[in-house]
Amino acid sequence: MNTESIRDQLLARRAELEALREGSGESRAPVQLDQQSVGRLSRMDAMQQQAMAEATEAQRARELAEIRAALTRIEQDDYGYCEDCGTEIPEKRLLLYPAIRYCVACQESRE
Numbered sequence: 001m002n003t004e005s006i007r008d009q010l011l012a013r014r015a016e017l018e019a020l021r022e023g024s025g026e027s028r029a030p031v032q033l034d035q036q037s038v039g040r041l042s043r044m045d046a047m048q049q050q051a052m053a054e055a056t057e058a059q060r061a062r063e064l065a066e067i068r069a070a071l072t073r074i075e076q077d078d079y080g081y082c083e084d085c086g087t088e089i090p091e092k093r094l095l096l097y098p099a100i101r102y103c104v105a106c107q108e109s110r111e
């Protein structure tokens with residue numbers, strides 16, 4: 001199959017994620033505990049926001065790792081096969097989820 005457009009998609013998504021990660025630095029900074037000017041509620045808000053930012057960040061890191069792995073598979077001409085059973089993954093599925101690692105059956109059995 002032609003991996004050219006999939007590679008482009010992966011590279012674009014990687015650039016997008018990397019830009020987002022750089023931009024999120026501020027919200028991931030430790031919560032400043034200023035008891036005088038910040039009430040208990042807003043402090044909890046800040047901590048909640050930080051937890052959310054961390055979750056988003058973890059999610060992005062996971063996606064980035066999957067994208068890098070997919071790009072490596074393309075480079076090694078090993079792209080498009082299920083990592084579990086080795087079945088060829090349908091092109092439709094790959095176009096929808098370019099970084100996908102498993103066929104439908106294996107994916108479902110993992111969930």
Ligand SMILES: [Zn+2]
Nearest residue numbers: 082085103106
């Ligand atoms: Zn499989």
